[in-house]
Amino acid sequence: MCVYVVVTGETVLPIGGSARHAADPASAVRELEAGGGPRWVWADTRETYPPLLEQGVRVARCHDLALTEGLLLAHEGRYGEPRSARAAHARLHGLPVPDDQPNVTGTLFAPEPLGAEAVAEVLADQLRRIEALPEPGRFRLLVAAESAGALVAAEMSYDGMPWSRDVHDALLTDLLGPRPVHGMRPAKLQALADEVTAAFGHQVNPDSVQQLVKAFKGAGVALKSTRSWELKKVDHPAVAPLLAYKELARLYSFHGWVWADQWVRGGRFRPEYVVGGVVSGRWATSGGGALQIPKVMRRVVVADEGWTLVVADAAQLEPRVLAAMAGDRGLARAAGEIDLYSALAQSFGGERENAKIAMLSAMYGGTSGDASKLLAVMRQRFPQAYQFVEDAAKAGEEGRLVRSWLGRTSPPPSGRWKELVSGPEGGRAARDRGRFTRNFVVQGTAAEWALALLAVLRGLLPEPARLVFFQHDEVMVHCPLDQAEQVIGAVTTAAAEASRLLFGSTPVRFPMEAVAVGCYADAK
DNA sequence: TGACCAAGCGCC
DNA sequence: AAAGGGCGCTTGGTCA
Numbered sequence: 063m064c065v066y067v068v069v070t071g072e073t074v075l076p077i078g079g080s081a082r083h084a085a086d087p088a089s090a091v092r093e094l095e096a097g098g099g100p101r102w103v104w105a106d107t108r109e110t111y112p113p114l115l116e117q118g119v120r121v122a123r124c125h126d127l128a129l130t131e132g133l134l135l136a137h138e139g140r141y142g143e144p145r146s147a148r149a150a151h152a153r154l155h156g157l158p159v160p161d162d163q164p165n166v167t168g169t170l171f172a173p174e175p176l177g178a179e180a181v182a183e184v185l186a187d188q189l190r191r192i193e194a195l196p197e198p199g200r201f202r203l204l205v206a207a208e209s210a211g212a213l214v215a216a217e218m219s220y221d222g223m224p225w226s227r228d229v230h231d232a233l234l235t236d237l238l239g240p241r242p243v244h245g246m247r248p249a250k251l252q253a254l255a256d257e258v259t260a261a262f263g264h265q266v267n268p269d270s271v272q273q274l275v276k277a278f279k280g281a282g283v284a285l286k287s288t289r290s291w292e293l294k295k296v297d298h299p300a301v302a303p304l305l306a307y308k309e310l311a312r313l314y315s316f317h318g319w320v321w322a323d324q325w326v327r328g329g330r331f332r333p334e335y336v337v338g339g340v341v342s343g344r345w346a347t348s349g350g351g352a353l354q355i356p357k358v359m360r361r362v363v364v365a366d367e368g369w370t371l372v373v374a375d376a377a378q379l380e381p382r383v384l385a386a387m388a389g390d391r392g393l394a395r396a397a398g399e400i401d402l403y404s405a406l407a408q409s410f411g412g413e414r415e416n417a418k419i420a421m422l423s424a425m426y427g428g429t430s431g432d433a434s435k436l437l438a439v440m441r442q443r444f445p446q447a448y449q450f451v452e453d454a455a456k457a458g459e460e461g462r463l464v465r466s467w468l469g470r471t472s473p474p475p476s477g478r479w480k481e482l483v484s485g486p487e488g489g490r491a492a493r494d495r496g497r498f499t500r501n502f503v504v505q506g507t508a509a510e511w512a513l514a515l516l517a518v519l520r521g522l523l524p525e526p527a528r529l530v531f532f533q534h535d536e537v538m539v540h541c542p543l544d545q546a547e548q549v550i551g552a553v554t555t556a557a558a559e560a561s562r563l564l565f566g567s568t569p570v571r572f573p574m575e576a577v578a579v580g581c582y583a584d585a586k
Numbered sequence: 587t588g589a590c591c592a593a594g595c596g597c598c
Numbered sequence: 599a600a601a602g603g604g605c606g607c608t609t610g611g612t613c614a
Contacts, residue, residue, distance in 0.1 A: 270610060271593060289594065291600085312595065315608055340605060344598080351606060354596045375598095419601075426602040433601075501603040505598095534598045534604095 066125065067100040068182050069110055071175035076100070077185075081178055088117040095121050103127065103185050105147035105176050107212035107337075115220045122521065126209040127181065129338060130188050133204060136471040137195065139463065147176050150184045197469060203563060204468035207510060208338060210517035214529055215335035215345070222330025223352075223363060223530040224371070224540060230322055230362045238310055241319045248314060254307040261300035268307045316351060317359055325350040329366075335532075342502055343470045343509035344534055353533055363582035368542060372549045373585035374576035375536035376512065376557070378402045381421045383507045386561075386570040387467055388450035392443060397570040409443045410436060424451050425504045427497035451500050458499025459492040466506030467564060472499055507564075508535065511572065514563050519556035524548060538582070546578035 068075040074090045075081045084090035091114060094100060103125040104110040114121070127147040135143050143149070144162045152159045176184075195201050234241070239249030247255065258268050266277045274288045283296055290308060293301050325331055331350065339346025347353050365371045381402055385393040396405035406417035420436035422428060424447070441448040454464050461475045461483070475483075475495060482491040512535050519537065520529060527541035527549055539549050557574035579585050 267610085269608095272611075287593075308594085312608085316596075316606095342604065344604070346605060348606090351596080353598075354606060356596060422602075428601055428603095430601050497603065505604065536598080 065098075065100040066103045066182075066185060067094060068178045068185070069102055069104045070178050070181050073178040075178040075182065077182060088114055088119050091121065092119045095119070099123065101125055103181060105181060105184075107209070107216055109175075111213065111216040112220065115216060120217070121213065123206070124209050124213055125185065125205065126212045127184050127188065129208045129212060130205050131184075132338065133201070133208065133470060134188060134191050136473070137201070137465070137469055138191070139471075139474065141471070141473050147181060147184050150187070151176060151180045154183060154187055195469065200467065201469045203514070204470060204510065207468075207513040207517050208343075210520065211337045211345070211513050214516055214520055214532065215337050218529055218532065219332050219334060221528045221530060221540075222327075222332040223538070224365055224369075225322075225326045225329060225331040226362055226364045227322060227326055227329070229364060230326075230359075231319070233359070233362060234313070234318060238314055238318075251307065251310055251314060254303045254310070257303035258300050258307060261298070261303065266300075268304055269311065274304070313356065313358070316354075317356065321351075331363075340509075341473055342505040343466065343513070344505065345532065352531070357583075360585070361581055361583035363538075365540060365580050369540060370543050370546050370578045370580060371530075371582060371585070372539040372541060372546060372553065372576050372578050373536070373582060374538075374550075374553045374574050376515075377573045377575065379508045379511065379535045379572070380425055380504050382570050382572055383467075383511060384421075384425060384447055384450065384504050386565045386568045387503070387507055388447040390444050390446035390450070391569075393447045394569045399571070400573050410439055424448060425501060427455060427493075427500050451504065454503045455496035455500035458502075459496040461495070464499040464503050466503060466510055468507070468510045470506050470510070472502045472506075511560050511564055514560035515556050515574070518559045518563075519552055522552040522556060543578075550576040550578065 066077045068077065069087065069091065072084055072087050073081050074084055074087060074094065082090060091102070099122045101123040102121050104127065106128045107124060107126045111121075127150065128145050131147070131150045132145040135141060135145055144159055146160070146162050149159045149162065192198050192201050192205065231241070238251055242248045246252075255268050259265050262277045262281065264277075267273050271288050275285055277300070278285050278296070278298065281298055281300075283298055285296070286292060290305055293305060325333065331352070333350030333352030334348045335352065336346040336348050339348070345353070363371065377400070381393070382397045385397040396402050399405035403414045403418045403421070406421070407414040410416035410420055416432070416436055419428075419432060420440045423433040423437055424440055437448075457464050458472075461480065463474060464472045479491055479495060482488060512532075516529070516532055516537060519539075523529070523539065523541075524545055527539055527545055529537065530540045531538035537553070541549050553574055553576040557572050561568065561570070561572045577585055
């Protein structure tokens, strides 16, 4: 049973009750939250929640109208229509529908917030539309998990991930040389660039694909691309320094000093997360590149004195999700083991590696190498799982929509795709979309499991423990040392609860191994 | 000059 | 070792 309380601007309105115009809305929220914890409904967590966090107010549950509208529109085959609460309200009243604005927090031209009555109206409409779906229970869970994700995302941006600028600077200095002055290359990077130039006998900018291709051509080497794995096949003295250059140059420009100046404050890395930013339901980032931190940088993430980092990732999440969704008994039995691929090895000639290739090929639409032979085995041994992803691929090839377990819906085919598919290269376009929808059902459901885990875990954490990182199937909690055991236990509990919420009683296990470490680099 | 694209590579 | 689905982000380079 949910109790909804509307928040907009300075109004806090219990549904069915009378509006309170609070001069101090944060206090009003704090007060109502303490008295039992309603489900707050608001137009957009990104606008409403950060100011509350600034005032030390956190809430347990919310219903984010914009995220919910996006999920509903996609399910209704109206993917891409404006999803803001304002747009939803306009549609209800046959008024002109405003385009979605980029996150307007803090801009001068932020429009007046939607009135409380309008917010309540949009909520009622959404709840009605959810009840009309074929699986309202699952979709309600999706909405709750997505909204909880929005709370976590805002909190993680606010709290930040521990980031030692001293360790970062030492690492960069070690690899690149001291921080250079304005526009210069770091010494070690410049030395490698000079080596490349020397190897060719003339000036070559290693950042320029064109110059590199031309230089190699001049040396008698025809390149298809300058990708590292392509270069590794080439025998030329420029290759070694060039490969070293590319690796370090990326570190320098993506996660170097300039990046740290912009994104690290007070020993915390504060990226911006975009909940549901990937069509499959995975999160994206809109700044800071939090989901692409190179592994070498993990040593920079260090717990505060007297605190620890509890790091946990779900093992082989996607094949487990497939086993549970497809109800494939054989695969589910293997997924009852800690190492799913080892458990499958027997079916694939005793080779764990073969089992892995077969599973990945089934989920991603792989065709290369041994894939087709292994897929034939998969089809025979695990027919339900095989058929499940085949059906998703077929739907995609035919231009139909597919949905995740809880009801997140794939984008429809574009107009361009429809043209292509009836043209001479149509087969290629169809297969490409088939691979996408094949992967969508698995990746999307895995994202839902992870979101459910995140939501449950958040509710189990003791004060002052904080979630500080979430990356697809991995979470990190920063907590005092003496809470480590409790937090590790909470992770296990949350994983079990996420599995139960999505799949009820299933033989499939979802192992989530958590370790407490002083430094992220020590987690693996 | 700014807008946009492609290449390339980091993460899952 | 990669395969292969999804992203973000930076650089160089082109075009209006």
